[in-house]
Amino acid sequence: MRQALLMLLLLAAPFAAQAAEAPPVTVTVADPFLELHTGPGRGYPITQVVPRDEQVDVLKRRTDWFKVRDARGREGWVHISQMAATLTPSGAPLPIDDPSREQFGEHRREIGVLAGDFEGANVITIYGAYAFNPHLAAELRVSQLLGSFSDGQMFAAGLSHVFRPDWRVQPFVSIGTGALRISPKGTLVQTPDRTDQLAYVGAGFKAYLARRFILRGEYNKYVVFTSRDDNEEADEWKLGFAFFF
């Protein structure tokens, strides 16, 4: 575990180093003035203002707040709405990556976490999706099932189709295949683990919340191809959050 922590810190180190090396971006104030807050939040007091035509260095960005330093060395945090009205040395408005409602539906990648019920067992799913176009996306899902009598892991790959990518709440359908590994709990029953192939169809919705943030709910119907005479069917309901980028 200690090695794991060290690894984490080592992984984080290059990012910190990179941040220090990048030269700051300089912009010119185009609004009557720029308000500098003491912290990256709307509640932090404004202690300084930078008047029009003065230049500031943009040091970093955290969520919707930009840390800037003016010519006199004063530092503070500026909201994105005011930063959007500053000009770069070429005279153009500062291009700011501001994920918005318009980008939802146009996005390529999506990563999320869902939790819910799989035929009476708790299920936690991490999924990633890559969209070929606004309608069609490929999805990978990895799930952990935690039931009273057995646990399991599920891995599935499939396609999902969004009917109306321009809506704020987007209904979708999905289809795919994968594998399910079930391990009965040792204290209750002594049966071996088994791994079976499965297929699913599903339907759900994706709702835009804010920034890169989506609320996602879905229902899936699974067919598990067991080695016994009958195939097993399972219902799954899940709700969770996702980011798009």
Add this chain to the structure above:
Amino acid sequence: MEARIRILLLTGAVALAGCASTRTATESPGPSATGDGARESTSVITPEVERREVKPPRIDTENWEVGAYVGSLSVEDFEVNIVYGGRLAYHISEDFFAEGIYGTADAGISSYERLSGSAPLLTDSERKFKYYSLGFGWNVLPGEVFLGGERAYNSAVYLTAGVGNTTFAGDDRFTVTLGAGARVLIKDWLAAHLDVRDHILEVDVVGTNKQTHNFEATISLSAFF
């Protein structure tokens, strides 16, 4: 008749092509003459504009946070023990963040095992308490803290909720984790945290399947990147 009109039109087109460098006449019977004319005229009108590469400025975004924590975890019925863990968070807005945590602790000996003197309930490997949780946090009380009269640090008190899994007593157990914490930013990129979490899960070791609350208090350092 039609063929003659076509030839007439084509001849006209060839003549035009020579002057205006239109490329509509490429099917004409005299391609060599047309081609030369076109080349000459393009060299006259092609403006020599140097393209300027405009690179969008790269602003360093620091929405990710990675950290490590240490503290004590009370495993219900199995003593209070040292817990180590790691945490990764993504700040979605000034109010909300998503986070994943992973922690591990060694559970102690239950009072039943100690008093009865019977065989231990769990093997050493089953006594490992490992959990992960994926969830969200809300910066409910953002603010500043002061150290003396000279220094002010940004801070926040936040609430978290997540779902995940705990591996304990030889089984995986669905876990709901609720917590509250305080974060003080020592530097813009470095934060110190004080966290309290409750890992709620069902454990069937002591006879019945009962819901257990496993409280944890940790301190941590995290870096924004």
